[in-house]
Amino acid sequence: MKLWRLTRAPFVALDGKGAELHGARYAPRGHPVVSLASEAGLAVLVALRYQPQDLVGIPDDFVLGWTEVDSPPERVPDPDEDTIRAFVGDWLESRRSLTCAIRSRVLPEADVIYLNPRHPAAARVAPLTTRPFDFAECLHRPPMLDSFREPK
Numbered sequence: 001m002k003l004w005r006l007t008r009a010p011f012v013a014l015d016g017k018g019a020e021l022h023g024a025r026y027a028p029r030g031h032p033v034v035s036l037a038s039e040a041g042l043a044v045l046v047a048l049r050y051q052p053q054d055l056v057g058i059p060d061d062f063v064l065g066w067t068e069v070d071s072p073p074e075r076v077p078d079p080d081e082d083t084i085r086a087f088v089g090d091w092l093e094s095r096r097s098l099t100c101a102i103r104s105r106v107l108p109e110a111d112v113i114y115l116n117p118r119h120p121a122a123a124r125v126a127p128l129t130t131r132p133f134d135f136a137e138c139l140h141r142p143p144m145l146d147s148f149r150e151p152k
């Protein structure tokens with residue numbers, strides 16, 4: 001399964017250090033976990049949520065990357081966020097699978113995939129293959145949009 005991540009270049013390692021220091025949406029601080037996405041577009045949308053609305057002052061070192069994982073993810077039940085957090089905490093502690101899938105709140109047709117870097121199989125996951133990513137280029141408005149607007 002191909003998994004996607006949009007991150008800044010200094011943070012491409014799949015070691016989960018950022019989440020370990022600061023926590024993640026569904027993972028408690030103190031536990032390394034890597035947030036990935038089942039779709040490239042979801043990786044972009046999730047990262048965009050954390051940028052300033054006007055995109056002023058954001059770093060210019062973002063990269064879009066992907067890696068392959070052979071094992072299917074464990075599905076996280078999602079009746080509510082507290083249940084998800086409890087499940088993820090137990091999943092991280094138990095190290096029972098390499099990845100788990102959480103239905104995305106941003107794009108429910110796709111999944112946020114958590115990778116547990118403490119699982120024995122994590123050492124066999126290839127590093128991200130990356131390319132530069134520019135939010136301004138991604139969100140560039142084509143000139144023909146002006147022709148769709150009604151005159152004032």
